[in-house]
Amino acid sequence: MPKPTAFLNGEFTELENAKISIVTHAFNYGTGVFEGIRGNWNKKKNQLYIYKLEEHISRIMKSAKIMRLESKYTEEKMLDIIIDLVKKNDYKEDIYIRPIIYKSSEVVGLRMHDLDDEFLVYIVPFGDYLDPSKGINCGTSSFRRIDDSMIPVRAKVTGLYVNNSMAKTEAYLNGYDEAIMLNMDGHVSEGTGENIAIIKDQTIISPTVSDNILEGITLETALDIADKNLNLNIERRTIDRSELYIADEVLMTGTAAHITPVVSIDKINIGNGQPGTITKTMQEKYFSIIKGEDDSYSNDLTKIYS
Known part of the structure; x- marks a missing residue:
């Protein structure tokens, strides 16, 4: 099993080394947009499926537009990054994929303009969030x-x-x-x-x-x-x-x-x-x-x- 890997600052890196500064604007003010995407493991087929991945990517791009965030990547490139990252992590279980577009400037001050934007993705194993059987x-x-x-x-x-x-x-x-x-x-x-x-x-x-x-x-x-x-x-x-x-x-x-x-x-x-x-x-x-x-x-x- 490979070490958990993330995508940050334009490159794949081990998750434990994927760090941002405590001065990062998004950390201080919540100036980012994200998606939650599931990977669903089918043990019988030995396959991991992601449902409506393109729709999730489209939605994060719309979120970014609304919030005056600029993505460094096209939807197609973002799709490739996520698929490559999932393959690198090689999970054989249900997972949760979290892409974020965020204000990455290290600056104090309330605004959305004149700030740098960055994109990251990480993945974690993820089971049931709520109990689907008992209700x-x-x-x-x-x-x-x-x-x-x-x-x-x-x-x-x-x-x-x-x-x-x-x-x-x-x-x-x-x-x-x-x-x-x-x-x-x-x-x-x-x-x-x-x-x-x-x-x-x-x-x-x-x-x-x-x-x-x-x-x-x-x-x-x-x-x-x-x-x-x-x-x-x-x-x-x-x-x-x-x-x-x-x-x-x-x-x-x-x-x-x-x-x-x-x-x-x-x-x-x-x-x-x-x-x-x-x-x-x-x-x-x-x-x-x-x-x-x-x-x-x-x-x-x-x-x-x-």
Whole structure:
């Protein structure tokens, strides 16, 4: 097994030597954008698959544009760097890939202009983020989801995730697995690292982008599965908090979280308090997709090992 390797300052280097200065602007002010990308190991096929890698790269570039960050690399070059890095690390297990474009100048001062930009990537082994089998218990957070007029929520901004982290810790201290964040108008927005959707009367409903959600890649796949495989109606609209309690099923989606059933919210059972049958069916389909077992989505997969 090779030593863990990262990409920093234009070159591959051992992860333990991948360091930045404590004066780095992004470290002090959260001036960076990132992606979370999973590599999914299929032991039977002896293969590592990355799902929708190109979409993740496209999203980080859009995040960078919104935040006035300039990437040194094209999307194609970034793709090559990530694939090469995954191969160099030679993991035979599920992994998490974290690319970041950030303000690298060593300077004190609040601004986004007249600063250098840099790109890095690192990889870590990564198992289940939330429990996909038993389902999770959620609590509505007192911390409201940040508004797009404050920090652009379409961008995965490093500094923005203090908002999410506070909500996550509040949920943990209150005995929940995850938080549900409302927007500034009091409507359902998302989890701390996941999109949320409800199922009611054979319709899957998700909040709109104007509810300050991240435009989730996994959410789009979940909605596609619901439409094409389960013949559910798809609805995107504002969701009230009270609707969560009387939904037939509630689920969270995300690269880290996959498709995870929510079994209770604010100590109120969703349905019978067990993972819903529709969510479980969607989950099984999703796992077969990301592990390269479903040929209908093969064009969305990047195979790492030849």
